[in-house]
Amino acid sequence: xxxxxxxxxxxxxxxxxxxxxxxxxxxxxxxxxxxxxxxxxxxxxxxxxxxxxxxxxxxxxxxxxxxxxxxxxxxxxxxxxxxxxxxxxxxxxxxxxxxxxxxxxxxxxxxxx
Amino acid sequence: xxxxxxxxxxxxxxxxxxxxxxxxxxxxxxxxxxxxxxxxxxxxxxxxxxxxxxxxxxxxxxxxxxxxxxxxxxxxxxxxxxxxxxxxxxxxxxxxxxxxxxxxxxxxxxxxx
Numbered sequence: 001x002x003x004x005x006x007x008x009x010x011x012x013x014x015x016x017x018x019x020x021x022x023x024x025x026x027x028x029x030x031x032x033x034x035x036x037x038x039x040x041x042x043x044x045x046x047x048x049x050x051x052x053x054x055x056x057x058x059x060x061x062x063x064x065x066x067x068x069x070x071x072x073x074x075x076x077x078x079x080x081x082x083x084x085x086x087x088x089x090x091x092x093x094x095x096x097x098x099x100x101x102x103x104x105x106x107x108x109x110x111x112x113x
Numbered sequence: 114x115x116x117x118x119x120x121x122x123x124x125x126x127x128x129x130x131x132x133x134x135x136x137x138x139x140x141x142x143x144x145x146x147x148x149x150x151x152x153x154x155x156x157x158x159x160x161x162x163x164x165x166x167x168x169x170x171x172x173x174x175x176x177x178x179x180x181x182x183x184x185x186x187x188x189x190x191x192x193x194x195x196x197x198x199x200x201x202x203x204x205x206x207x208x209x210x211x212x213x214x215x216x217x218x219x220x221x222x223x224x225x226x
Contacts, residue, residue, distance in 0.1 A: 002154075002155075036215075041219065041220070043117070043217030044203070044215075100146075102158075103148075104155050105153045105154055
């Protein structure tokens with residue numbers, strides 16, 4: 001059973017608009033959450049993270065929101081750019097699990113010019 | 114800086130053949146990981162090495178073995194390849210401790226026929 005789920009396999013957004021990527025988790029021990037971005041034929045690259053003691057973290061056009069009670073996090077990209085077209089993975093780490101990350105299935109974002 | 118280097122980039126194996134996927138990092142990372150990526154499944158941890166000289170099983174270790182040859186190198190071996198091992202394999206490294214900033218290699222696309 002997947003502990004981290006990204007229920008939308010794909011998302012299409014117009015350039016300049018907001019992209020919202022969602023992620024749900026089931027493990028209450030998760031205390032750190034990350035988003036990775038992956039282009040074709042490349043490895044994933046770290047994008048942004050959030051600790052469970054926060055509910056929001058912002059980095060330029062990227063903001064991650066965490067709702068612990070709902071076990072839900074989301075990544076907002078504003079404004080979306082064609083270069084943001086990629087697969088986005090949500091990941092989580094549990095207390096006591098060292099640096100091991102559990103990844104979601106990914107969401108393919110397409111930003112149309 | 115090369116970062117994390119994986120070889121080969123592509124490989125086709127026949128069922129029952131063996132092979133070793135190589136991974137080397139020049140970032141002085143203590144911890145290294147092997148993940149496989151399958152459609153809709155995200156990245157699943159096969160094996161990891163928290164530090165030089167140690168290795169542990171991840172979520173999907175069956176059919177694989179690993180060797181942490183030294184701090185730089187972490188190899189993944191398939192002793193008798195099966196079609197279910199057709200996947201894209203990613204090696205990653207991180208400094209360790211509470212740093213979750215994985216650096217991924219560019220991947221090895223393996224097809225078992």
